[in-house]
Amino acid sequence: MALMKHVVWQGPVVASLVRTAARAALGRDRGAAAGPPALPGPEVRKTIRPRPASLVRDYVRHVGGDPAAYRGVVPAHMWPQWGFPLAARTLAGVPYPLARVLNGGCRMEIRAPLPAGEPLEVSARLEDIDDDGRRAVLHQRVVTGTRDVPEAVVGHLYAIVPLGGKPGDGAQPPAPRPKKDKPRVPETAQELAYWHIPADAGLAFAALTGDFNPVHWLRPYAKAFGFRSTILHGFSTMARAIEGIHRGLLAGDVTRLRAFDCKFTRPLVLPARVGLYVDGDAAYVGDAPGGAAYLTATFTVGDPIPTPTNGAKR
DSSP states (O other): OOOGGGGOOOHHHHHHHHHHHHHHHTOSSSSSSSOOSSSSSSOOEEHHHHHHHHHHHHHHHHOOOGGGGGGTTTGGGHHHHHHHHHHHHHHTSSSSSSOEEEEEEEEEEEOEEETTTSSSEEEEEEEEEOOOSEEEEEEEEEEEOSSSSSSSSEEEEEEEEEEOOOSSSSOOOOOOOOOOOOOOOOOTEEEEEEEEOOOTTTHHHHHOOOOOOOOGGGGGHHHHOOOOOOBBBBBHHHHHHHHHHHHHHTTOOOOEEEEEEEEHHHOOSSSSSEEEEEEETTTESSTTTBBBBEEEEEEEEOOOOOTTTOOOOO
């Protein structure tokens, strides 16, 4: 696969995955802390090298975008590629089995363009934890900017750790809870795009981002976790949805999207044939109107943001 040449840029992400797996294997997730950590947690900061143009170009193509639309800038939705290693460091010592963590969703706020060819200033922090005994939701904030614009893109991650327990202290049996219906694409939603996503899309996205979690590219591993086959990365689904909005709703203008707030509601098993649908300011990735939704989102659009190629003063 030609995209494997980009793996040389993924060392920090791969290293963070290895550290997480090692902590799980050594049993250091639970009990690593004597109690809940102080929140918000300490901020982790790093300056990273500019992303190479070939990596950005191939990433944009892979998620359905037009590289020509990103002249002079890096796509904001690429932030997990460099933010993930720092976000993983913010979870050191939390008393949860992080090997079981699921990506519940994220929110991205775009305040300024990320110029290509400049070092990026990245910071991450664990904001809060919502633990009801059955699961813990870990909210992390990742900020990317430059020396001149320190908060250009603000991302919020919501990682879910299944705990298997019961709410409360266990002294009283929990009240039965109504079963929640899984989200579906509204019958009235408009189709913006339709994709045939191949079986190796997870491996390709891993080569571009460094997220080599085997559940996304190794079928026996995914089946061992109860999936029919490998499942697509949530961030890949998100990036495809954003590029679908750029092309189908914003005439290819990548400077108008201000915020994208999404939940990953079902695993998207590969290969897949799914569409992008919008209904007002809501977006869905799903089988068809009325069918299952794998991603639900709300988005905000504004006037074009000045960039180095469309009039920004730097």
